[in-house]
Amino acid sequence: LYVYDLEGKLLWQKDFGLKMAMRLAFGEGSGTVVHNGRVYLQFDHSQEGFVVALDAATGKEIWRAARMENSSWSTPLVVEHAGAKQLVVTADTKVKAYDIETGKVVWEVAGLGLNPIPQPVQHGDVVLLMSGYRSPKLMAVRLGRTGDLTGTDAVVWETTRGTSYTASPALHDGRLYVIADNGQMTVFNAATGEPHYLQTRLPKPYNFKASPLVVVDRVYLATEEGDVVVVKTGAQFEVLATNTLTDQSFIASPIAVGNDLYLRSRTDLFRISAK
Numbered sequence: 648l649y650v651y652d653l654e655g656k657l658l659w660q661k662d663f664g665l666k667m668a669m670r671l672a673f674g675e676g677s678g679t680v681v682h683n684g685r686v687y688l689q690f691d692h693s694q695e696g697f698v699v700a701l702d703a704a705t706g707k708e709i710w711r712a713a714r715m716e717n718s719s720w721s722t723p724l725v726v727e728h729a730g731a732k733q734l735v736v737t738a739d740t741k742v743k744a745y746d747i748e749t750g751k752v753v754w755e756v757a758g759l760g761l762n763p764i765p766q767p768v769q770h771g772d773v774v775l776l777m778s779g780y781r782s783p784k785l786m787a788v789r790l791g792r793t794g795d796l797t798g799t800d801a802v803v804w805e806t807t808r809g810t811s812y813t814a815s816p817a818l819h820d821g822r823l824y825v826i827a828d829n830g831q832m833t834v835f836n837a838a839t840g841e842p843h844y845l846q847t848r849l850p851k852p853y854n855f856k857a858s859p860l861v862v863v864d865r866v867y868l869a870t871e872e873g874d875v876v877v878v879k880t881g882a883q884f885e886v887l888a889t890n891t892l893t894d895q896s897f898i899a900s901p902i903a904v905g906n907d908l909y910l911r912s913r914t915d916l917f918r919i920s921a922k
Contacts, residue, residue, distance in 0.1 A: 659706040678722035689723050689736050691716040698736050698745060710750035716740050724767040726774055728790035735774055737763045742776050756796040759784050766815040770837045773803055779812035804840035809833030819861040819880060826855050826868055843882035850886055858900040869897035869910055
């Protein structure tokens with residue numbers, strides 16, 4: 648792990664002493680989480696892995712919890728409920744929530760399929776968990792419980808249709824926006840799991856790795872084919888625009904800063920500004 652300042656100066660680095668072991672050799676893909684002066688990192692592979700908390704200023708290890716999971720590439724999520732904060736870490740064996748101060752497991756739940764990649768999402772007092780490869784699953788788990796929650800009423804709802812393999816979902820106004828790798832779009836009621844629309848195709852065939860971005864009343868979808876499709880938020884599917892950037896391919900997710908949209912393709916970085 649390398650940490651630089653905004654001038655490009657290396658501040659610190661840390662070697663965790665492991666090389667990722669997996670049968671398909673995809674390599675690492677989990678993102679870091681920075682929260683209240685700490686850096687959290689998940690490292691799951693075909694041997695013993697870990698989740699670790701580091702001091703963001705120095706790289707000093709605060710705690711480390713061993714994990715025995717299959718390879719996964721999700722990014723953890725810090726959730727807060729009733730004044731307590733937990734780090735939710737997705738995996739196909741069991742999703743686990745760790746006390747962010749101690750690294751102790753607070754709760755765990757089984758049920759996701761292989762190769763979970765999408766980041767969890769918090770919606771009020773539930774956390775939404777998703778996998779989209781073999782045995783796909785989207786499930787809502789109520790916060791505030793402890794222990795093994797598998798098969799209990801802490802699992803509020805679950806579905807096997809309309810999930811994403813790679814892209815993380817976007818939550819906006821109680822709706823969960825999901826784009827599958829094959830370009831099918833689904834919008835769920837986040838409270839009930841009922842779809843507003845399910846596996847709806849975009850105007851053209853597309854492939855996706857980038858996560859959707861919601862800004863006010865629009866969902867931005869950056870495709871591997873170089874189009875950025877804009878869909879209206881809400882319960883009805885409506886494409887507002889398709890913007891083609893010639894000879895581009897988007898894997899990275901778009902972000903918005905102020906009134907500007909940033910898009911990073913395989914070769915270029917774009918800033919789109921409102922005039």
